[in-house]
Amino acid sequence: MIETDKLTKRYGHLTAVDALSIYAEPGQVLGLLGPNGAGKTTAIRMIAGFFAPTAGTARVCGYDVRKQPLKAKRALGYLPEGAPSYGEMTVREFLVFIMRMRGLRSDVGRRRFDEVVGTLQLEDALNVTVDTLSKGLRRRVGLAQAIVHDPPVLMLDEPTDGLDPNQKHTVRQLIDAMARERTILISTHLLEEVHALCNRVVIIAGGKLRADATPAELEARSRYHGAVSFSAAGSGLSQEMLGRLPQVAGIEVDPLDGRVTVFPKPGERILEPVESLLRQQGLEVSEIQLERGRLDEVFRQITLGTETGAQP
Numbered sequence: 001m002i003e004t005d006k007l008t009k010r011y012g013h014l015t016a017v018d019a020l021s022i023y024a025e026p027g028q029v030l031g032l033l034g035p036n037g038a039g040k041t042t043a044i045r046m047i048a049g050f051f052a053p054t055a056g057t058a059r060v061c062g063y064d065v066r067k068q069p070l071k072a073k074r075a076l077g078y079l080p081e082g083a084p085s086y087g088e089m090t091v092r093e094f095l096v097f098i099m100r101m102r103g104l105r106s107d108v109g110r111r112r113f114d115e116v117v118g119t120l121q122l123e124d125a126l127n128v129t130v131d132t133l134s135k136g137l138r139r140r141v142g143l144a145q146a147i148v149h150d151p152p153v154l155m156l157d158e159p160t161d162g163l164d165p166n167q168k169h170t171v172r173q174l175i176d177a178m179a180r181e182r183t184i185l186i187s188t189h190l191l192e193e194v195h196a197l198c199n200r201v202v203i204i205a206g207g208k209l210r211a212d213a214t215p216a217e218l219e220a221r222s223r224y225h226g227a228v229s230f231s232a233a234g235s236g237l238s239q240e241m242l243g244r245l246p247q248v249a250g251i252e253v254d255p256l257d258g259r260v261t262v263f264p265k266p267g268e269r270i271l272e273p274v275e276s277l278l279r280q281q282g283l284e285v286s287e288i289q290l291e292r293g294r295l296d297e298v299f300r301q302i303t304l305g306t307e308t309g310a311q312p
């Protein structure tokens, strides 16, 4: 598991991470979200033991990362932002070096090496120097070094950054498969990644915790939660009638594609009355959809006006 208690990092007058307390347990993929400069990387580096906190504590599998750094590091696989270091080594040399550093026995090491190289499709890159790899391959090598010792806790900073859609899919499947027995924290800008991977989300902004919830709970905060949207040619008259339904709070029409969104009053369910009115009107409706809510809108609500140092 990962646990932080009032974790804080100050740079002079700037509080980059401000009394952050988060918790993630095995089976969880916790998404760490926040706008640029929110403090995500600083928080992750403190949990990984790379930076000393100004105050507060971080634990990995119960080990305090300052007091028991070796035990904490052994339990952790960490994919930092950007490219792996030791860029002058070949991929093979780099992975063997990492396995030795982490104290893997040679028989276990050989098996893990083959597994990880196969899973991340690195066979053709083994004799290539890390610095000369494409961005996507470098990211996969970074992931390989994070998982090669089969750690119970993984922290991945922007894991699919720089990958093409096929590679993104492969890496997400890999994370999903690893998640069952492990604790995984991923930092991401991509809200689609939250849907694809995370069962819990922490949003930070200005260094502070702003939300800690499941994706569905966050979606329920969106004004689109429970709205019904549809496309239909010549729906002008029906829109007026929909607006008069007692459960309906308002209607919006997308100026670009003409898609109509009908918003419910608080606590009302409107799919059935909207569908039945449209049926009565005999409209050819395509793609009628009950909206779960939009994470991008909730993310904006939560984070706007919360630049570093600002008060909530």
Ligand SMILES: Nc1ncnc2c1ncn2[C@@H]1O[C@H](COP(=O)(O)OP(=O)(O)OP(=O)(O)O)[C@@H](O)[C@H]1O
Pocket: 011, 014, 016, 034, 035, 036, 037, 038, 039, 040, 041, 042, 043, 308
């Ligand atoms: N070494 C440093 N010295 C001074 N300020 C720093 C240092 N490192 C980070 N900061 C500041 O701390 C704040 C948090 O930065 P951090 O990189 O943790 O944010 P982030 O959420 O990871 O951003 P991004 O999404 O852009 O990577 C920012 O205002 C940043 O400028």
